[in-house]
Amino acid sequence: MFKKFSPKEDIASQTSIKSSVQRHIRASLLKQFPLLAQGEGEAQVLEHIWPKKENITLVKCKEHISIFALHGEPLFFQHFDGPFFPTLRLLHKYPNMLPQVGIDRGAIKFLLAGASMMCPGLTSAGGMLPPSSHSIPEGAVVAIMAEGKDHAAGVGLMKMDSEQVKKVNKGVAVESITYLGDDLWSLQNIS
Amino acid sequence: MADTAGPSEPPVKPIEVLYCEVCSFPPEYCEFGSSVSKCKQWLEKEHPDLYEKYWSDEALVKKIGTLSVENQKKLDVDSAKKEAKAEAKASAAEKKRKESKITIKRVERNKRKHVTSVQGLEAFGVDLKKASKLFAQKFATGSSVSKNLQGLEEIVVQGDVTEEIIDMIVDQVGVLKGVPEKNIIKIEEKKKKGGDDE
Numbered sequence: 001m002f003k004k005f006s007p008k009e010d011i012a013s014q015t016s017i018k019s020s021v022q023r024h025i026r027a028s029l030l031k032q033f034p035l036l037a038q039g040e041g042e043a044q045v046l047e048h049i050w051p052k053k054e055n056i057t058l059v060k061c062k063e064h065i066s067i068f069a070l071h072g073e074p075l076f077f078q079h080f081d082g083p084f085f086p087t088l089r090l091l092h093k094y095p096n097m098l099p100q101v102g103i104d105r106g107a108i109k110f111l112l113a114g115a116s117m118m119c120p121g122l123t124s125a126g127g128m129l130p131p132s133s134h135s136i137p138e139g140a141v142v143a144i145m146a147e148g149k150d151h152a153a154g155v156g157l158m159k160m161d162s163e164q165v166k167k168v169n170k171g172v173a174v175e176s177i178t179y180l181g182d183d184l185w186s187l188q189n190i191s
Numbered sequence: 192m193a194d195t196a197g198p199s200e201p202p203v204k205p206i207e208v209l210y211c212e213v214c215s216f217p218p219e220y221c222e223f224g225s226s227v228s229k230c231k232q233w234l235e236k237e238h239p240d241l242y243e244k245y246w247s248d249e250a251l252v253k254k255i256g257t258l259s260v261e262n263q264k265k266l267d268v269d270s271a272k273k274e275a276k277a278e279a280k281a282s283a284a285e286k287k288r289k290e291s292k293i294t295i296k297r298v299e300r301n302k303r304k305h306v307t308s309v310q311g312l313e314a315f316g317v318d319l320k321k322a323s324k325l326f327a328q329k330f331a332t333g334s335s336v337s338k339n340l341q342g343l344e345e346i347v348v349q350g351d352v353t354e355e356i357i358d359m360i361v362d363q364v365g366v367l368k369g370v371p372e373k374n375i376i377k378i379e380e381k382k383k384k385g386g387d388d389e
């Protein structure tokens with residue numbers, strides 16, 4: 001999504017959002033990321049990421065991508081009105097906000113080149129998929145972890161159920177949404 | 192419910208991830224970047240413990256993980272190639288930057304009205320919006336960033352302020368710092384229009 005993204009060319013507008021809409025976004029984020037809903041009132045995790053009294057900026061980009069930024073720092077983004085994705089830097093801060101899948105070492109360089117992740121990269125000895133009791137459904141937003149690494153290498157979207165990935169073991173398992181070194185990674189501050 | 196974390200302490204604390212100052216990745220991923228040797232130098236100097244963790248012989252053996260030795264060799268070759276390519280690209284960009292010109296052009300709009308167009312500042316890392324603001328403030332006049340007919344961005348300042356802008360570059364004022372005066376090209380353009388001469 002951000003393999004080729006130039007803030008100058010691809011950002012159409014930046015607007016502050018009405019408070020009613022902000023409330024709506026907060027509610028969606030809390031629903032989509034249960035980790036952010038932990039803690040009460042001021043101690044709520046989301047409150048620490050995005051304090052209620054602060055206005056988040058909607059950065060509208062081409063290809064129907066919306067980035068939500070706080071003081072210029074991108075936190076979440078969305079394609080059309082699909083699910084919210086955290087930026088990789090936010091995910092690094094809260095690694096448990098997303099379910100995790102893991103790719104083997106051989107797949108890392110392909111991910112960092114923008115490729116989607118194929119089933120064998122997750123089912124091989126170096127890959128990682130949750131046990132069937134914690135399977136991840138198709139369409140879920142996931143953290144893409146990598147063999148031997150502590151931090152996520154990317155954020156992806158499951159193209160099949162994780163059990164299906166094990167069973168079928170061919171084709172695209174995870175669509176890469178953002179990854180280390182893409183143009184969203186480089187975009188640390190939208191000014 | 193006992194709240195040991197205090198009233199404003201969230202139950203989940205953010206992890207502060209260390210990022211490489213050279214390639215911006217977490218250091219464990221430097222090997223996949225295009226500046227491995229520089230990254231290693233930085234890490235060894237700033238975080239020797241992490242350097243040991245990621246780059247000691249033992250770590251290198253462990254790191255290969257499930258990857259075959261041949262594939263690991265290929266990865267090493269790839270990363271060396273990537274680095275050489277990035278360096279070549281950087282030096283070409285530096286050369287291009289050194290040669291890149293800033294044109295300051297006086298354009299006659301009508302009769303006695305002029306505007307000054309400034310092109311090429313972005314090649315020297317100047318934020319055009321900020322430079323435009325600087326000109327507007329300095330000359331107390333209108334100034335804006337727009338795309339010209341060739342699709343290139345330029346700053347258009349109301350009035351003929353060609354010499355003044357050159358002076359500002361010479362003096363390296365504000366955001367113009369780093370713009371070399373020897374790369375300035377001054378152009379005076381006059382609209383040829385019959386009967387407009389006085």
Ligand SMILES: [Zn+2]
Binds near residue numbers: 214218
């Ligand atoms: Zn690095």
